[in-house]
Structure formats: structure tokens, C-alpha cells
Amino acid sequence: MAEAINEAIRHEMRRDPNIILLGQDIGAYGGTFGVYKGLLDEFGPERVRDGPLCEAATAGFGVGLAISGMPTLVEIEFMDFMTLASDAMCNQAAKMRYFFGGQVRVPMIIRTPIVNRLGLGAQHSQSLEAWLMHVPGLRVIIPSNAFDAKGLMIAAIRDGNPTVFIEHVRLYPNKAPVEEADEPIPLGKLRVSREGKDATIATYSGMVKPCLDAAANLAREGIECEVLDLRTLAPLDCEGICASVRKTGRLVVAHESVKTAGAGAEIAQTAMEGAFDYLQAPILRVASKDLPIPTGKLQDVVFPSAVDVEEAVRKVME
Amino acid sequence: MKSLPAAWQAGALSAVKNIIMKTELDLNTLLYWYEQMWTIRYFEDNAIGSFRKGLFTGSTHPCIGQEAIAVGAGAALRETDQVLATYRGHGHAIAKKLDVKRLMAELLCKETGCSGGRGGSMHLCDVSKGFWGTNAVVAAHIPIAGGVALSNKLKKNGRVTAVFFGDGSTCEGAFFETLNMAVLWKVPLVLVCENNGFAISVPTHMAIPIENIAQRAQGFGLPGVTVDGNDPVPVYNAVSEAADRARRGEGPTLVECKTTRWERHSAISAGKYENEEEAMKWKKVDPIPRFTKALLEKGATEFQLKELQERAKKVNDEAMEFALKSEYPKPETVGDFVFA
Numbered sequence: 160m161a162e163a164i165n166e167a168i169r170h171e172m173r174r175d176p177n178i179i180l181l182g183q184d185i186g187a188y189g190g191t192f193g194v195y196k197g198l199l200d201e202f203g204p205e206r207v208r209d210g211p212l213c214e215a216a217t218a219g220f221g222v223g224l225a226i227s228g229m230p231t232l233v234e235i236e237f238m239d240f241m242t243l244a245s246d247a248m249c250n251q252a253a254k255m256r257y258f259f260g261g262q263v264r265v266p267m268i269i270r271t272p273i274v275n276r277l278g279l280g281a282q283h284s285q286s287l288e289a290w291l292m293h294v295p296g297l298r299v300i301i302p303s304n305a306f307d308a309k310g311l312m313i314a315a316i317r318d319g320n321p322t323v324f325i326e327h328v329r330l331y332p333n334k335a336p337v338e339e340a341d342e343p344i345p346l347g348k349l350r351v352s353r354e355g356k357d358a359t360i361a362t363y364s365g366m367v368k369p370c371l372d373a374a375a376n377l378a379r380e381g382i383e384c385e386v387l388d389l390r391t392l393a394p395l396d397c398e399g400i401c402a403s404v405r406k407t408g409r410l411v412v413a414h415e416s417v418k419t420a421g422a423g424a425e426i427a428q429t430a431m432e433g434a435f436d437y438l439q440a441p442i443l444r445v446a447s448k449d450l451p452i453p454t455g456k457l458q459d460v461v462f463p464s465a466v467d468v469e470e471a472v473r474k475v476m477e
Numbered sequence: 478m479k480s481l482p483a484a485w486q487a488g489a490l491s492a493v494k495n496i497i498m499k500t501e502l503d504l505n506t507l508l509y510w511y512e513q514m515w516t517i518r519y520f521e522d523n524a525i526g527s528f529r530k531g532l533f534t535g536s537t538h539p540c541i542g543q544e545a546i547a548v549g550a551g552a553a554l555r556e557t558d559q560v561l562a563t564y565r566g567h568g569h570a571i572a573k574k575l576d577v578k579r580l581m582a583e584l585l586c587k588e589t590g591c592s593g594g595r596g597g598s599m600h601l602c603d604v605s606k607g608f609w610g611t612n613a614v615v616a617a618h619i620p621i622a623g624g625v626a627l628s629n630k631l632k633k634n635g636r637v638t639a640v641f642f643g644d645g646s647t648c649e650g651a652f653f654e655t656l657n658m659a660v661l662w663k664v665p666l667v668l669v670c671e672n673n674g675f676a677i678s679v680p681t682h683m684a685i686p687i688e689n690i691a692q693r694a695q696g697f698g699l700p701g702v703t704v705d706g707n708d709p710v711p712v713y714n715a716v717s718e719a720a721d722r723a724r725r726g727e728g729p730t731l732v733e734c735k736t737t738r739w740e741r742h743s744a745i746s747a748g749k750y751e752n753e754e755e756a757m758k759w760k761k762v763d764p765i766p767r768f769t770k771a772l773l774e775k776g777a778t779e780f781q782l783k784e785l786q787e788r789a790k791k792v793n794d795e796a797m798e799f800a801l802k803s804e805y806p807k808p809e810t811v812g813d814f815v816f817a
């Protein structure tokens with residue numbers, strides 16, 4: 160996925176010479192997780208601007224460049240540090256076009272990875288996508304594989320609106336065949352990763368793989384799950400979710416962020432509003448425990464697993 | 478970074494010369510520092526070794542090559558003073574006399590660890606020792622230290638707070654905002670910047686357009702001094718002076734200690750920037766051989782030094798054994814400590 164995102168950015172930077180990259184460690188180092196490899200060599204230090212460690216100002220500069228017609232990608236090294244960039248993103252970028260009566264565009268993307276289950280502890284392991292979904296004016300994109308990441312990154316750049324592009328450290332090695340054609344993937348359209356008639360599992364990012372594993376296991380028991388990879392959380396594909404629930408009558412939502420006020424609550428309520436008459440069982444959520452994330456083996460207690468997803472599906476099947 | 482001492486010899490060092498001259502330190506004190514430097518070095522060797530053996534995951538950020546700062550500054554503080562540091566703060570914890578056994582147990586995420594095995598390498602803490610912890614969000618602890626220092630002032634308890642951070646941290650808003658507030662309210666705070674030439678892959682000159690970080694103090698109205706961070710004596714002198722000033726109610730001081738980072742940012746990160754020459758630079762200016770030489774000149778014997786080094790190793794061997802033997806926290810305790 161790192162490679163696919165790199166290709167997407169490279170492709171768009173070749174197409175549009177105004178695109179600027181800002182962040183720390185994005186130059187010779189190639190990004191903390193290698194997403195920027197080779198970009199400095201190809202585009203030079205004017206466009207690939209490595210520099211000081213200052214997320215608030217970096218994101219603020221990003222807004223300034225963006226409104227001046229220079230689409231900007233800002234790197235936040237770990238999603239946990241979104242807190243430092245959040246004023247620029249949530250109070251400025253997300254609202255500026257609106258409060259200036261449509262006079263400006265804010266083509267700014269923050270790229271940031273979820274870096275969990277590595278044992279880095281409470282300030283380096285969080286999934287904060289629900290915070291961002293709560294801000295009108297932001298796009299929240301969260302792919303689960305290399306192919307989608309490439310198409311969605313291209314789409315996000317061309318869309319030209321304030322976007323948080325959430326990657327996942329565990330998915331970076333993912334090298335799903337990326338087609339030659341650099342086709343954008345429409346924002347707000349989920350992917351049906353596995354078709355099934357008995358229960359729907361709605362998920363995204365790092366939980367897609369465990370959910371597919373769970374679905375494969377459940378199939379051996381004769382339970383056919385439909386796995387939805389949401390891909391974008393804002394806009395959310397409400398129609399896609401409801402269509403699947405109308406078909407299966409059952410829904411489990413799974414994510415790695417904490418349960419309370421997580422994306423799962425929004426997704427579940429979307430199904431309630433759009434497919435209530437079809438539901439045959441209460442909707443269940445599989446998520447992390449509502450706790451800060453410890454280091455060491457203790458972290459395994461906090462995060463959800465494929466087994467948790469299987470159990471939830473069996474429960475809605477009862 | 479430019480060739481090491483030359484980079485700051487010119488202006489800044491002379492500014493602290495008079496401080497250096499002021500204090501005559503007795504040999505026993507210096508020998509204790511020597512032992513502490515080795516205690517930190519062995520601790521970090523064990524940290525890296527344990528990480529590579531897979532005894533813990535995540536990462537670990539050694540302060541190898543920067544021990545003189547932790548030790549010199551630590552010696553300038555009182556037991557009742559408070560210290561806050563970054564993920565590269567194992568040395569500060571040791572200098573603040575935290576139990577080495579519990580520190581190593583924390584790295585291995587054991588329940589006997591100083592943070593109950595929940596924090597790991599980046600979140601060491603022992604409030605009973607005045608060590609208010611190490612932090613993994615760059616610069617976030619600097620304003621927190623300001624608040625701790627302000628509490629000292631409000632309580633009139635005569636304590637000083639010292640906060641340690643890297644050069645990279647001095648680019649964050651939290652750093653600049655703290656300078657302003659700390660001067661405004663004259664809080665008893667000593668800000669110690671460990672300028673080790675890098676923030677992960679970014680060399681200091683690519684992030685900071687001035688020669689000495691201490692110059693940053695000027696516009697905020699506090700004294701800023703640059704010292705040789707690879708020698709504990711000037712660090713001790715500068716921090717002593719800053720702590721005295723803070724205790725007199727005159728407010729914060731910024732002390733920049735020039736040093737050289739260990740071969741890489743952490744036990745995992747690696748990259749193109751880490752060419753062999755750059756990576757091994759720290760060895761050329763390693764504070765331990767340098768201090769050894771100074772001690773021998775001052776009359777210490779080879780035998781004395783060897784004994785102290787061995788003692789430092791033994792403490793760490795025992796700590797390792799303790800950490801290995803300790804248990805992991807029980808899964809059912811995962812929810813402990815969220816709320817008071």
C-alpha cells in the first residue's frame with residue numbers, strides 16, 4: 160500500500176506541477192514508513208519540503224498553500240499527532256470555504272497512519288477516525304488495500320477538498336496488483352469484499368482482513384457473510400450499507416478504534432434508519448475496549464480479533 | 478552539523494566560561510558521575526539487546542552518547558526537584574535515582590515496572606522520586622513542566638522543575654508558547670535542550686536556521702546558554718546556575734547542550750540518512766572515554782574506575798535478571814488506572 164500511495168502521489172505531481180508535499184522526514188528518508196520514497200529525487204526540495212517538527216504550523220502552511228491554488232499533502236507521522244494539526248484541519252480547512260461564502264477552495268490532504276499493535280503504547284496506537292467524521296467539511300478516507308489506496312488517493316487529490324487520508328501501518332506491505340491505469344475510485348462508495356446472504360459485516364482499514372478471515376471460517380459452518388469494506392467514512396455509503404442489510408437482515412460492525420462513539424455507532428444507526436424493517440436481529444459492534452492502549456502483551460486484550468467477529472456473527476444468527 | 482566542538486566554541490562557550498570556573502568539584506563527586514554514566518550506558522545496551530532479542534516490541538530510543546547531560550544536570554538538581562523528559566529519557570530516570578530494576582522491568586512491560594508495565598520504554602515514571610515521566614509526543618511535556626514549575630511557585634516550596642527535550646522539539650509551538658508563559662509568570666523552570674544534531678532523519682540545520690538553539694531565548698526575555706553536552710561539568714555548572722536563578726524567583730533559563738546522537742533515532746528506525754560515517758560519529762566524541770581521561774588527570778586510578786564500571790554493570794545485570802523473572806500484568810487488570 161505504501162508503494163501504491165507513492166505511485167498515486169507521483170502520478171498526480173507529474174500531472175499538476177502545483178502540488179506540494181509538507182512534513183517531517185519526507186525527504187531523503189522517504190517518510191517514516193517509506194511512502195515518499197524517491198519523490199524528493201524526482202520533484203526536488205521545493206515541492207517535497209522536509210523540515211522542522213511542527214505539526215500545527217505545517218498544517219497551517221498547508222491551508223495557506225491550498226487556498227493559494229497549490230494543492231498540498233501534509234504528512235502527520237502517527238495518527239495520534241492529529242491532535243496537533245487539528246485546529247488547522249478542523250477549524251480552518253474544513254470551514255473556510257463555507258464561512259468565506261464559497262470564495263476559496265481548500266485542496267489539502269493530511270496523510271496519516273494508524274500505527275497499532277506494535278507495542279508503542281498509549282500515544283502511538285490510536286485510531287481517531289470518528290473524531291474526524293464528526294467535522295462537517297472534511298472527507299475521511301480509509302482504505303484497506305493497495306489497489307483502493309491508489310485510486311482513492313488520486314480521487315482525493317482531484318476532488319480538491321480538505322481530506323484526511325488514513326493509512327494503516329500493517330497494510331503498507333500490501334501489494335495487491337495495482338493496475339497500470341491510474342483510475343480514481345469514486346469517494347463514498349464501499350467495496351463488497353465478499354458476497355453473502357446471511358449476515359453483513361461492515362468494516363474498514365485494518366479490520367477488513369480479520370473480518371474476511373472470520374467470514375471464511377463461518378462459511379465452513381454454513382454461515383455466508385457479506386463483508387463490506389467502507390473505504391470512505393465521510394462521505395459514508397449509506398445506500399450501500401442499507402442495500403446489503405436489506406439483503407442479509409443482520410449486521411455486525413467491526414473496527415479497531417474504541418467502541419464508544421466510534422464509527423460503528425454511526426454505521427449501525429445508518430442501517431437502523433435505512434433498513435430497520437429488514438433487520439432480524441440487533442446490530443452488534445466489535446471494537447477495541449474503551450481504554451488507553453497499553454504496551455506489551457496487555458495490548459492484545461484491548462484490540463478486537465477475527466474470533467471476536469465470528470462470535471458476534473454467530474450471536475446475530477441465533 | 479558542523480564539526481563538533483568548533484560549531485559552538487566561538488561565541489556561546491565563552492558565555493559560560495565564568496560559570497565553569499566558579500565551581501571546584503571534588504573527585505568523589507566526579508567519580509559518582511562516572512559510575513552513573515556507566516549505569517546509563519549499560520542500561521541502554523541492555524535495552525537495545527532486549528529489543529533485538531524480541532523481549533519487548535514497539536521501540537526504544539537510547540541516550541547513548543548523551544549520558545553526560547543526564548548526569549551533569551541531574552547532579553545540579555535537588556532530590557525534591559522535579560524532572561520531565563522525552564522517550565529518550567532513560568538516562569534522566571537513572572540520574573533521578575529511579576530503581577534500575579523497575580526501569581528495566583518497565584521496558585519489558587512487566588507488572589513490576591515503574592509504570593506497572595503499561596507504559597513501556599517511552600513512558601517511565603516515578604512520582605515518588607520527583608520524576609514526572611517521559612513522554613512520547615514531541616514537546617508536549619514542555620508546557621506540562623511549566624505547569625509543574627508554576628505549582629512550585631504558587632506553593633512556595635522552593636522546588637525547581639527541569640525539562641529535557643531534543644533540538645527538534647524546539648520547533649514545536651508548545652516550546653515557544655511555554656517560553657513566553659514561563660518568563661511572563663517567572664516560573665522556576667530549567668529548560669534543557671539536548672541538541673544531538675538530528676530529529677529522526679532531519680539534520681538540525683534543515684530545521685533550524687540559527688547556529689545555537691540558546692539564541693531562541695533572546696526574543697522571549699530569558700537567558701539562553703550553550704554548553705558542551707558531552708562533558709558533565711559544564712552541563713552541571715550551567716544547570717546549577719539556572720536552578721539557582723529559578724530558586725531566587727528570577728524565572729526560567731534555557732540551557733542548550735550540544736551533543737551527538739547514537740547511531741540512529743531508535744532501535745528500529747533506519748534509512749538512507751544513516752550512512753556509516755554519520756552513524757558512528759558519536760563514538761568519536763563519546764563522553765565516557767573523554768570523562769575517563771579527565772578523571773585520570775585529576776588523580777583517579779585505573780583500578781578505581783574499573784571498579785565503578787563493574788559496579789554499574791552489576792546493577793544492570795541484576796536489573797535484567799529481575800525484569801526477566803517478573804510477571805506480565807494480568808489481563809484482567811487491563812482497565813486499571815484509567816480513572817482515579
Ligand SMILES: Cc1ncc(C[n+]2csc(CCOP(=O)(O)OP(=O)(O)O)c2C)c(N)n1
Nearest residue numbers: 240565613614615643644645646675676677
Ligand atoms: C508531536 C510529534 N510529532 C512527531 C513525532 C515523531 N517523532 C518522534 S521522535 C521525533 C524526533 C524528535 O527529535 P528531537 O526533538 O530532536 O529529539 P531526539 O529524538 O533527537 O532526542 C519525531 C519526529 C512525535 N513523537 N510527536
